[in-house]
Amino acid sequence: MMTLSYRAAVLHAPHTPMSIETVTSAALKPTDVLVRIRAAGLCHTDLEVIEGSLRYPLPIVLGHEAAGVVEQVGSAARGVKAGDHVVLSWNPHCGHCFYCDRDAPILCEQYLGEGPKALPFDGESRAALSDGRVLRQLMFLGSFGEYCIVADQQAIPVPKEIPFDRACLIGCGVMTGVGAALNLGAISHGDAVMVIGCGAVGLSAVQGARLAGAKAIIAVDLDPAKLDLARRLGATVSVNASNEDAVTAGMRETSGRGVDVVIEAAGSPAAFRVTTEAVRPGGQVIWLGKIDVNKDVSFRWGSLMQEKRIRRVSYGNARPRRDFPWLSRAYLDGSLKLDEMISRRIRLEEIDEGFAALKRGETIRSVVIFD
Numbered sequence: 001m002m003t004l005s006y007r008a009a010v011l012h013a014p015h016t017p018m019s020i021e022t023v024t025s026a027a028l029k030p031t032d033v034l035v036r037i038r039a040a041g042l043c044h045t046d047l048e049v050i051e052g053s054l055r056y057p058l059p060i061v062l063g064h065e066a067a068g069v070v071e072q073v074g075s076a077a078r079g080v081k082a083g084d085h086v087v088l089s090w091n092p093h094c095g096h097c098f099y100c101d102r103d104a105p106i107l108c109e110q111y112l113g114e115g116p117k118a119l120p121f122d123g124e125s126r127a128a129l130s131d132g133r134v135l136r137q138l139m140f141l142g143s144f145g146e147y148c149i150v151a152d153q154q155a156i157p158v159p160k161e162i163p164f165d166r167a168c169l170i171g172c173g174v175m176t177g178v179g180a181a182l183n184l185g186a187i188s189h190g191d192a193v194m195v196i197g198c199g200a201v202g203l204s205a206v207q208g209a210r211l212a213g214a215k216a217i218i219a220v221d222l223d224p225a226k227l228d229l230a231r232r233l234g235a236t237v238s239v240n241a242s243n244e245d246a247v248t249a250g251m252r253e254t255s256g257r258g259v260d261v262v263i264e265a266a267g268s269p270a271a272f273r274v275t276t277e278a279v280r281p282g283g284q285v286i287w288l289g290k291i292d293v294n295k296d297v298s299f300r301w302g303s304l305m306q307e308k309r310i311r312r313v314s315y316g317n318a319r320p321r322r323d324f325p326w327l328s329r330a331y332l333d334g335s336l337k338l339d340e341m342i343s344r345r346i347r348l349e350e351i352d353e354g355f356a357a358l359k360r361g362e363t364i365r366s367v368v369i370f371d
């Protein structure tokens, strides 16, 4: 294949605006797939890179929640063909390391080893600046550009009926939240579930709890607008933690026992502390949020007792080839609501303002639309 020139948003340094520039792709390797990006969501993890709290080599193309059309596949690419509509996965894995053999692709040694370099597994960038300098790709993707070269295992075909702007959400936020509720065996029919933090991941966890048959779904946030949205997506109780204690509310809904499952999607020490206080003996706590890795979180020891199960999860125990298609069908049959989660549709040139709005807490998801 010829190399290709396309527009992408390039981050040259933290705390600076991204520059929209023409970059070039490398030639496809045998297991590569060239995807024409049609929609890409703005996620908090991208924001962490912009703000320098998550460090990667630069310059880099951010973006790891995307959907598009397969333009071309390499000679040995499997499971995907030109013309397929795909949602992209950010968890390529080798399939035969210590962790892959233990069914934990998110811990794959190659994935974790190569991830910080922001290059594909073979260490060779698939994109370059116009002057030839290496361009890194965040999380094996880098979807804030018109095109993206990914490994075949990252391009997951989904039904063509789902619009790209809705489909892209499945690639990170929705998978993370719904997966936490459904893939970890965490929620049983009739359970009381508390979800702390009602951004894209938390709202997806609310929906996962609803799909799992939870009876009470207690949404906790500080923003009345996000709590309203949580109610529309399935929460039965909303708690504004700025004027109501979430633990007390959880006890009230469960006759003083504590909730069966708490899913944390806020990423603050205060939220982490609430999780172990609110869950019942023998119940499950799932942490999805992130804080600075060098920060401490303190817990009351008593809140950790009584057979409580606590787990930190990154990608909802995703198996993209299994999960992306059914999540797409759940949208199409009306059981998974995605329209409500898109706050703004923006052009690539508006991406800095999109992240500023995310930081101000004004948006659930802004989605860059490419035409």
Ligand SMILES: [Zn+2]
Binding pocket: 043, 044, 045, 046, 064, 065, 172, 173
């Ligand atoms: Zn993300």
Ligand SMILES: [Zn+2]
Binding pocket: 093, 094, 095, 096, 097, 098, 099, 100, 107, 108, 109, 110, 111
């Ligand atoms: Zn592996």
